[in-house]
Amino acid sequence: MNAFFIDAEKGSFEIKEAEDFGPVDFGLSNRENFNFGAGRLCPFPIAGPHRLIISGNSEFWDGFYISTLSGAAEQLYYAGIDYVSIKGKAPKLKVLKIQNQSCEFFDIDDIKNIFNGYKGKKGTRALEQYVFDNFSNNFKGQGFRIMAVGPAALSTNFGAICSTVIEKGKFKEGVISWAGRGGFGSLLAQRHNIAAIIFGGNTRGDVWKKDKAEIEKIFQEKLGKPMVKAIMDATVKYRYDEGLKSGGTFGANMTTLKGCLLSFNWQSVYKSDEERKKLYDNFIAGHYLKQFNEEIVKPRSFTTCGEHCVAACKKMYKTYKKDYEPYEAAGCNCGIFDQRAAELLVLTIDDMGFDAIEAGNMISFVMELLAKGRIKKEDYGLSTMPKFDDKGFDAVKDSMHNAKLGVEIANVLLNNKVFQHGIRQAAKQLKAEDIALYTPHKKGSIAPNQYWVSAFFLPLPIQGKYLSDYGADFKAPYELGKSSAERMVKELYSDNTGICRFHRGWAEKLAESLVNGLLGMNINYHDHHKALAKAIYEANRDSSFWESERVVDVIKIHLERLYKDDESNNELKGWLERFNKDKWEAARAYWHDIIKGFSEAL
Numbered sequence: 001m002n003a004f005f006i007d008a009e010k011g012s013f014e015i016k017e018a019e020d021f022g023p024v025d026f027g028l029s030n031r032e033n034f035n036f037g038a039g040r041l042c043p044f045p046i047a048g049p050h051r052l053i054i055s056g057n058s059e060f061w062d063g064f065y066i067s068t069l070s071g072a073a074e075q076l077y078y079a080g081i082d083y084v085s086i087k088g089k090a091p092k093l094k095v096l097k098i099q100n101q102s103c104e105f106f107d108i109d110d111i112k113n114i115f116n117g118y119k120g121k122k123g124t125r126a127l128e129q130y131v132f133d134n135f136s137n138n139f140k141g142q143g144f145r146i147m148a149v150g151p152a153a154l155s156t157n158f159g160a161i162c163s164t165v166i167e168k169g170k171f172k173e174g175v176i177s178w179a180g181r182g183g184f185g186s187l188l189a190q191r192h193n194i195a196a197i198i199f200g201g202n203t204r205g206d207v208w209k210k211d212k213a214e215i216e217k218i219f220q221e222k223l224g225k226p227m228v229k230a231i232m233d234a235t236v237k238y239r240y241d242e243g244l245k246s247g248g249t250f251g252a253n254m255t256t257l258k259g260c261l262l263s264f265n266w267q268s269v270y271k272s273d274e275e276r277k278k279l280y281d282n283f284i285a286g287h288y289l290k291q292f293n294e295e296i297v298k299p300r301s302f303t304t305c306g307e308h309c310v311a312a313c314k315k316m317y318k319t320y321k322k323d324y325e326p327y328e329a330a331g332c333n334c335g336i337f338d339q340r341a342a343e344l345l346v347l348t349i350d351d352m353g354f355d356a357i358e359a360g361n362m363i364s365f366v367m368e369l370l371a372k373g374r375i376k377k378e379d380y381g382l383s384t385m386p387k388f389d390d391k392g393f394d395a396v397k398d399s400m401h402n403a404k405l406g407v408e409i410a411n412v413l414l415n416n417k418v419f420q421h422g423i424r425q426a427a428k429q430l431k432a433e434d435i436a437l438y439t440p441h442k443k444g445s446i447a448p449n450q451y452w453v454s455a456f457f458l459p460l461p462i463q464g465k466y467l468s469d470y471g472a473d474f475k476a477p478y479e480l481g482k483s484s485a486e487r488m489v490k491e492l493y494s495d496n497t498g499i500c501r502f503h504r505g506w507a508e509k510l511a512e513s514l515v516n517g518l519l520g521m522n523i524n525y526h527d528h529h530k531a532l533a534k535a536i537y538e539a540n541r542d543s544s545f546w547e548s549e550r551v552v553d554v555i556k557i558h559l560e561r562l563y564k565d566d567e568s569n570n571e572l573k574g575w576l577e578r579f580n581k582d583k584w585e586a587a588r589a590y591w592h593d594i595i596k597g598f599s600e601a602l
Helices: 024-029 071-078 111-116 121-140 149-155 184-192 214-221 227-234 248-255 273-297 324-329 339-352 358-373 397-415 425-427 479-496 501-519 525-539 550-563 570-581 583-601
Strands: 002-007 012-017 036-038 052-058 064-067 085-086 094-099 102-109 143-148 161-167 169-180 193-199 315-318 440-442 442-445
Touching: 024 036, 024 052, 024 064, 024 085, 024 479, 024 525, 036 071, 036 184, 052 071, 052 184, 064 161, 064 525, 071 143, 071 193, 085 184, 085 324, 094 121, 102 161, 102 315, 111 121, 121 143, 121 161, 121 169, 121 193, 121 339, 143 358, 149 184, 169 315, 169 525, 214 227, 214 501, 227 248, 248 273, 248 315, 248 324, 273 315, 273 339, 324 358, 339 358, 339 397, 358 425, 397 501, 479 501, 479 525, 479 583, 501 525, 550 570, 550 583, 570 583
Parallel strands: 002 085, 094 193
Antiparallel strands: 002 012, 036 052, 036 085, 052 064, 064 169, 094 102, 143 161, 143 193, 161 169, 440 442
């Protein structure tokens, strides 16, 4: 594998042969640097294995972390490069151009003016357009991609990286992939003084023109189906599910989660089943989801992330891409149940270049503080108070009210030092850890994925992604730790091969056979990725116990909800009795059992 080592301080580079099997292996080996790379199956005409894997030590998480960009590895492959590792800090803010195994740095002197407005765009999209206008002519006839940060990367530690799909020499507006989790935009901008990277070339031939015969043979032998059929069957949820009459992460989750959907900074967990059902029926099924199905699903406004992929998982309304997590974290969780209102806030967050889950989680936290009188709007330059309860709530009017306030709060996150280092530090300064939702890790933290399960608060080596057992059924914490370790191993199959996890239904069964069969290797996927999971665990040890009462309550009430459907489960009953007697003591025992199960499984 060709590894491209760049020294941003010196403006120099060298190419070395890397023995690391995959981009996560490579990232862990060079974790003090900013790393990105492609997987072993990138050179082949298979839908799914062209995800760009970004990794390194995240200041936000305070440990090794992994983030991904959909469909962006193909252009790195065309540059003749498999892995990139950047060290050092450039003397001035730069654009990095990587083309055909060479690179150059270019100064950006007016980044604030670009962010404020360039050709009708702002923030991340404006910087992408600026880079496109100044450098795309160098890539005529060549595949290329742009990664860019936004203002959040310069002033906070939870800035993301965005990359819009480029098709036929122009942006496919709105079809943006995000490496959001872990604050890699902030790492790239602040640690290395790089605001954007444009990469591509024509060193290698077109991956989509290769012979598919051997690939089809492996799919048939292992799954009994041709490749397209196997991929379509495995990605039903993300394309269109006839049983749900909806599709994509937004449609599938908003349809199936029902009363477990989270709203008003997760305060909905304190409501009764009947109250949550009423909220869901009135505001989500009756309006928010209904809009999505009528505006996107019925006309089949579907596209891809840039992959040549039958899943067509990107659900588009005009130039707005509707995924579950951003439209939940910066939607229902912020008291927003209308698509127009959610579009306003999500677009603002995206243009600022925030991780949408983290920013949505923090905005809802600030809204609850305002609603409960624990902070004053005047102290933060805010013009109004949130409507932060569903009683008497108007789905259109009050959602837009909250969205406009959310835009004001997003500016506070960007500019106020209290919030620039994330929710954990803000909660401590505001003495509001009791209602803040996050998983602590060493000195860092991460906001939870927007699902009401214990999995997204577990003390794991990497949290805030899907490297855990997030099934809705009950498992004793020790068993949950064990099953989460196994889930992490399987999820690494995807990340370390550069495969989109939406394809995990077939990829976890077939990645080893494809790699060994197509590349003549002899790797045992389970053993290799179990060792990788263990190495990440060793690098990221010393998890911190929960600091938030809201988090403990989320877990406790989740167990109560499970018990209603399984009253014969004596182990579940025992844990509930412990939580009812002393929830903090029970929580600590629960937390320790998870760590024990996870570590012993590895």
